[in-house]
Amino acid sequence: MSQKSSARSARPDDRRYTESHEWVKPDGDTVLVGITDFAINELCNGNEGDLVYCDLPEAGRALDQGETFGEIESVKAVSDLYAPVAGEVVETNAAIEDHLEILSKDPWNQGWLVRIRPNSKDLPKLMDAASYEQFLAEKKH
Amino acid sequence: MEAWRLVVTWGADPAFNMGLDEALLEAEEAPPTLRLYSWSPDTLSLGYFQSLADVPGREQARALVRRITGGGAIHHVRELTFSIAARLDHPLYRGATRESYQRVHSALADALRAAGVDAVPRGATTLESDRSGTGMCFHASTPLDLAWDGRKGVGTAQRRRRGRVLHHGSIKIGGSALETGVATLPGGPTPAELGELVVAAFAARFELAFQRAVPEPAERVRARELGARYLDPDFVAAR
Numbered sequence A: 001m002s003q004k005s006s007a008r009s010a011r012p013d014d015r016r017y018t019e020s021h022e023w024v025k026p027d028g029d030t031v032l033v034g035i036t037d038f039a040i041n042e043l044c045n046g047n048e049g050d051l052v053y054c055d056l057p058e059a060g061r062a063l064d065q066g067e068t069f070g071e072i073e074s075v076k077a078v079s080d081l082y083a084p085v086a087g088e089v090v091e092t093n094a095a096i097e098d099h100l101e102i103l104s105k106d107p108w109n110q111g112w113l114v115r116i117r118p119n120s121k122d123l124p125k126l127m128d129a130a131s132y133e134q135f136l137a138e139k140k141h
Numbered sequence B: 001m002e003a004w005r006l007v008v009t010w011g012a013d014p015a016f017n018m019g020l021d022e023a024l025l026e027a028e029e030a031p032p033t034l035r036l037y038s039w040s041p042d043t044l045s046l047g048y049f050q051s052l053a054d055v056p057g058r059e060q061a062r063a064l065v066r067r068i069t070g071g072g073a074i075h076h077v078r079e080l081t082f083s084i085a086a087r088l089d090h091p092l093y094r095g096a097t098r099e100s101y102q103r104v105h106s107a108l109a110d111a112l113r114a115a116g117v118d119a120v121p122r123g124a125t126t127l128e129s130d131r132s133g134t135g136m137c138f139h140a141s142t143p144l145d146l147a148w149d150g151r152k153g154v155g156t157a158q159r160r161r162r163g164r165v166l167h168h169g170s171i172k173i174g175g176s177a178l179e180t181g182v183a184t185l186p187g188g189p190t191p192a193e194l195g196e197l198v199v200a201a202f203a204a205r206f207e208l209a210f211q212r213a214v215p216e217p218a219e220r221v222r223a224r225e226l227g228a229r230y231l232d233p234d235f236v237a238a239r
Helices: A038-045 A094-098 A099-103 A131-137 B016-027 B098-114 B193-205 B217-231
Strands: A023-029 A030-035 A051-055 A067-073 A079-084 A088-094 A114-118 B004-011 B034-039 B044-046 B061-068 B075-076 B080-086 B146-148 B154-161 B164-172 B208-212
Touching: A038 A051, A038 A067, A038 A079, A038 A099, A038 B098, A051 A094, A051 A099, A094 A099, B004 B016, B004 B193, B016 B034, B016 B044, B016 B061, B016 B080, B016 B164, B016 B217, B034 B193, B061 B217, B075 B080, B080 B193, B098 B146, B098 B154, B098 B164, B098 B193, B193 B208
Parallel strands: A079 B154, B004 B034, B004 B208, B044 B061
Antiparallel strands: A023 A030, A030 A114, A051 A067, A067 A079, A088 A114, B034 B080, B044 B075, B080 B164, B154 B164
């Protein structure tokens, strides 16, 4: 793991998180977007073979914040993926569609899904790692 | 007792059936809803990501749609079709997807026992109904699928969207030429008779009070708006 993790959190603190379990990580003038280990566990419960399809957008697509940018199917559930920021898709992770096991093995680095050029330099207010941990803890009750 | 809505629409057309399910998935203000339905004409539904070419028997059904839920193709004939629309934080659906299947299937197994069969999760074994190359849901099985007499008899799949879930499923009553070798129910109950057992099982296991209702006017309008897409050749052949 190359990124720093906070002492309080098992999840990387170099990015922000949404309540729908996407993460967004600044990378130059773009951001990388993926889904969290929690989302992946909800879908496949530790069995990486349960992830069967992932549809990602073409480069060039404009997205509003919160808009569906893709879909992922595990054995038995199709779930939408939501854009954490508004912007233009400049790249998708081509490896994912054929190798969904990457998402289980490394959701934080190799498992990024899309690279977006945000419309605004100021990213929307999203949860940091500690807040996301707290959000997950409250979800359990 | 938790209040649930029960929506029953027998013999509706395929576009309305699919459109209403999606409208119920969208209905954020609605109470948790169990819907029981059947199809006219008999219809083949493809799984959301399924390739049309992977279902060689598709022309044997009188209508063809693509679902928004995943999995394999289902021939909707001589079966009870159901859907559940609820929030993802509802106790039935909270947590791992797999656990939500276990909970829902436990109630379906209760209903099937009342119908005279010993329905149990398939587990690690394979089934006599497993076939390769048909693309049919009932010819493929996973450990959570309910089976009796060594054959798959219930197929269910979920769509999760914006904090809500649509859990769609079919319980086979009789066979179909497209679904040879699957489990069937003795005595051939009607979908309505089997539906009563399903409602009773959910009510008892999860302490639910069902209130039978027709879909809200806005839901019916939305069902027609959404339904057209399911028959659209571009959508059906999209994969």
